[in-house]
Amino acid sequence: MTQIRLNAAHLLAAAASLALLALAPAVRADALQDISKQIKQGQHAQALEQVDKYLAGKPKDAQGRFLKGIILTEMNKPNDAIVVFTKLTEDYPELPEPYNNLAVIYAQQKQFDKAKQALEMAIRTHPSYATAHENLGDIYARLASQAYDKALQIDSSNSSAQNKLALIRDLMGTGSRSGKASKPIGEARPAEPVKLAEAPRPVTAPGTAAPTAATPTKPVEATKPAAETAKPVATKPGGDVTAEIGKAVDLWAAAWSRKDMKAYLAAYARDFKTPAGESRTTWDAERTKRIQKPGAIHVSVENLRVSIDGDTATAKFRQHYKSATLKTSSNKVLNLGRRDGKWQILQERVGN
Numbered sequence: 001m002t003q004i005r006l007n008a009a010h011l012l013a014a015a016a017s018l019a020l021l022a023l024a025p026a027v028r029a030d031a032l033q034d035i036s037k038q039i040k041q042g043q044h045a046q047a048l049e050q051v052d053k054y055l056a057g058k059p060k061d062a063q064g065r066f067l068k069g070i071i072l073t074e075m076n077k078p079n080d081a082i083v084v085f086t087k088l089t090e091d092y093p094e095l096p097e098p099y100n101n102l103a104v105i106y107a108q109q110k111q112f113d114k115a116k117q118a119l120e121m122a123i124r125t126h127p128s129y130a131t132a133h134e135n136l137g138d139i140y141a142r143l144a145s146q147a148y149d150k151a152l153q154i155d156s157s158n159s160s161a162q163n164k165l166a167l168i169r170d171l172m173g174t175g176s177r178s179g180k181a182s183k184p185i186g187e188a189r190p191a192e193p194v195k196l197a198e199a200p201r202p203v204t205a206p207g208t209a210a211p212t213a214a215t216p217t218k219p220v221e222a223t224k225p226a227a228e229t230a231k232p233v234a235t236k237p238g239g240d241v242t243a244e245i246g247k248a249v250d251l252w253a254a255a256w257s258r259k260d261m262k263a264y265l266a267a268y269a270r271d272f273k274t275p276a277g278e279s280r281t282t283w284d285a286e287r288t289k290r291i292q293k294p295g296a297i298h299v300s301v302e303n304l305r306v307s308i309d310g311d312t313a314t315a316k317f318r319q320h321y322k323s324a325t326l327k328t329s330s331n332k333v334l335n336l337g338r339r340d341g342k343w344q345i346l347q348e349r350v351g352n
Contacts, residue, residue, distance in 0.1 A: 062326050078105045096122035096129045123233045125350045242306050248343040256299045261288050269344035297323045313340040
């Protein structure tokens with residue numbers, strides 16, 4: 001049976017490490033760069049030792065943890081890598097890259113349903129994440145190949161299934177050869193040494209757009225207080241109601257930036273639909289714990305678009321989040337309702 005053209009996790013993830021380094025402040029970039037160099041040289045045990053020392057002082061650092069997942073993948077410790085990437089998805093559910101790398105590992109283990117679910121989560125957080133879309137297409141092709149193979153086992157004379165299976169195999173570049181892995185995403189086979197500079201579709205650092213040769217990634221800049229950096233949000237012409245909603249979104253982002261939990265939580269209606277269906281008390285406590293972690297943060301809103309339907313409205317925009325250890329940009333949707341004379345959030349989601 002043919003195998004799907006899937007991501008060589010070590011190559012894909014190693015390319016990610018370069019982008020991660022580009023985002024890291026200079027004080028941390030040297031340490032991460034040294035670790036990346038060890039990976040490139042195949043010194044995985046030494047790299048693991050160094051990244052563990054690094055994370056001992058910065059246990060929540062997203063870049064360091066992501067890099068550890070890469071190293072564990074390189075060391076052929078997929079289960080340990082799964083633990084690292086899964087924890088990253090729990091701590092940073094808005095980031096698509098850990099989901100994508102989980103999918104790669106699951107696919108290599110032939111757990112295609114899990115790979116599919118992980119890629120769907122990656123796409124849900126970042127609908128424009130091309131690598132995840134391509135990987136998901138490969139997963140669908142692999143599942144289709146299995147289904148057509150099964151059909152032919154039941155009825156070997158099924159010419160329709162034969163033609164479809166041949167088409168998929170041709171699409172995957174494997175022809176009729178059995179048991180041969182086609183070229184994996186990342187353009188290097190799993191058995192080959194890591195070649196960091198040769199991955200044509202690099203996975204970017206968590207939460208960032210994929211850099212191009214003409215658009216170098218800039219380091220994270222020092223965060224300024226919200227009052228100094230807040231910019232007014234431009235809304236569509238539409239009267240006072242649109243302006244009210246724009247102001248409500250501005251106040252929500254500003255409260256988040258200055259870690260004013262009273263004002264931040266007040267932006268959400270009493271009947272707010274929590275993301276995982278947990279109780280409002282549990283959600284409030286979790287958000288408070290996460291937002292009040294040490295260190296400054298800044299949240300800004302760009303390209304706000306508002307649609308109104310009576311006492312409910314939908315606000316779509318590009319959300320930019322920045323802290324000392326993480327910089328992300330994602331599409332955000334807020335469903336709002338008029339409650340006690342003011343607009344409050346009824347539901348929120350990442351994506352379009």
